[in-house]
Amino acid sequence: MLTFVWHWLFAAFAMFWQVLWSLLAGFIISAMIQAYVPKDGLSTILGRRGVREIGLATVLGAASSSCSYAAAATAKSLFKRGADFTVAMVFMFASTNLVVELGLVLWRLMGWPFVVAEWLGGLVLIAVFVLLSRLLIPRGAIDEGRAHVEAPSGGHEHDHGEMLAPGATLLDKLRSAIGWRYVAHYFEMDWSMLQNDLVLGFLIAGFLAVAVPATWWQHLFVTTASAPVRTIENALVGPIVAILSFVCSIGNVPLAAVLWNGGSTFGGVISFLYADLIVLPLIDVYRKYYGWGLALRMVGVFYLAMVAAGLIVELAFAALGAVPHPSGGFLMQIETINFNYTAVLNVVFIVLALMLVWWGRRAVPGDEAHAHCH
Numbered sequence: 587m588l589t590f591v592w593h594w595l596f597a598a599f600a601m602f603w604q605v606l607w608s609l610l611a612g613f614i615i616s617a618m619i620q621a622y623v624p625k626d627g628l629s630t631i632l633g634r635r636g637v638r639e640i641g642l643a644t645v646l647g648a649a650s651s652s653c654s655y656a657a658a659a660t661a662k663s664l665f666k667r668g669a670d671f672t673v674a675m676v677f678m679f680a681s682t683n684l685v686v687e688l689g690l691v692l693w694r695l696m697g698w699p700f701v702v703a704e705w706l707g708g709l710v711l712i713a714v715f716v717l718l719s720r721l722l723i724p725r726g727a728i729d730e731g732r733a734h735v736e737a738p739s740g741g742h743e744h745d746h747g748e749m750l751a752p753g754a755t756l757l758d759k760l761r762s763a764i765g766w767r768y769v770a771h772y773f774e775m776d777w778s779m780l781q782n783d784l785v786l787g788f789l790i791a792g793f794l795a796v797a798v799p800a801t802w803w804q805h806l807f808v809t810t811a812s813a814p815v816r817t818i819e820n821a822l823v824g825p826i827v828a829i830l831s832f833v834c835s836i837g838n839v840p841l842a843a844v845l846w847n848g849g850s851t852f853g854g855v856i857s858f859l860y861a862d863l864i865v866l867p868l869i870d871v872y873r874k875y876y877g878w879g880l881a882l883r884m885v886g887v888f889y890l891a892m893v894a895a896g897l898i899v900e901l902a903f904a905a906l907g908a909v910p911h912p913s914g915g916f917l918m919q920i921e922t923i924n925f926n927y928t929a930v931l932n933v934v935f936i937v938l939a940l941m942l943v944w945w946g947r948r949a950v951p952g953d954e955a956h957a958h959c960h
Contacts (some may be wrong), residue, residue: 590796598792602784605694607931609784610939615686617772620649621751622759632669632677636715643673644712648678649915654783654862662875666735671728672719675884676712683708683712691839692859694928696846699910703856703899711860711895718887718894723880731880739857770946773939791840798848807850820854821896825889828861829869838862847912852903857896864888 632639645786647657661678665671682688684705692700737943749772752758759765806827808819827845828838838859846855864885872881 610935648684707899715891731876734877808887820851820909822857825861
């Protein structure tokens with residue numbers, strides 16, 4: 587038993603070590619974007635469901651935090667302040683699937699094809715969702731959801747608020763000491779909101795990699811059927827695994843790596859990665875925000891959009907002959923920790939992150955901005 591627990595924990599740590607520098611880099615970049623890019627007035631320019639508004643919500647979402655709970659809270663706030671429902675949901679999709687830190691972690695743990703698939707497929711996911719929402723979510727359900735979200739609520743939300751670095755230009759903002767404190771605050775806030783998901787994600791992935799034989803995954807993700815049946819079944823199963831795993835945001839990437847090396851198809855893994863927005867805790871959040879009527883329709887449409895996007899991505903990659911193949915020996919690869927460029931970059935970014943946190947917490951007499959930050 588002790589040997590098993592040690593192997594499990596070491597496998598989980600090894601996965602974390604492989605992606606640590608890219609994870610920290612992504613959090614820092616995300617924090618800088620949040621501190622330097624204003625969000626005032628978004629609701630007023632996202633009030634209708636047009637191509638311009640959907641495109642703008644996609645870009646703004648990609649520049650936002652990747653925390654699923656924060657994305658859900660921000661989307662709810664936009665909807666409450668007058669944004670179109672579909673546009674608000676597009677913002678949420680973009681802020682969890684098109685962000686820098688997710689791409690960096692995918693690249694380190696699974697390879698560049700998954701980065702391309704996640705980002706390009708994220709655009710496909712948004713397009714499919716927009717189409718399905720028009721067909722399957724009636725206006726009456728949206729109106730009921732808006733009435734529910736506008737009702738007084740005493741619940742706590744993962745809402746970031748807004749702290750913008752002073753300065754007229756990006757160079758001015760980069761030179762601002764207060765701006766860097768805001769960056770530090772966003773960095774700590776994002777990390778604190780994601781740390782439980784990350785720890786849980788790596789622990790679950792480590793356990794599954796060590797304890798579950800490949801044959802079990804091959805039963806869950808059909809591997810012996812014809813190619814069309816296998817492709818469709820795997821894409822349908824991927825989001826269900828995500829729903830039951832409770833792991834959202836970047837925390838589901840290590841589990842995706844385990845599924846990929848356990849026999850899932852490319853499209854099955856992609857649909858699993860998209861499904862961080864329909865894990866059970868978030869479904870309960872949607873119920874609290876919008877009521878059961880709209881929440882259940884949201885989950886159904888989200889699921890269909892994720893499956894369809896996974897299938898489209900796999901078919902597109904297959905047509906180009908670009909579908910990757912598992913390299914095998916996943917545990918052997920990740921459990922090899924050496925003094926290499928990964929270790930050097932990990933040390934460098936750990937030092938940078940600690941310096942950023944120190945700067946953010948450094949007390950300066952009379953610094954009202956610092957007090958507001960905390």
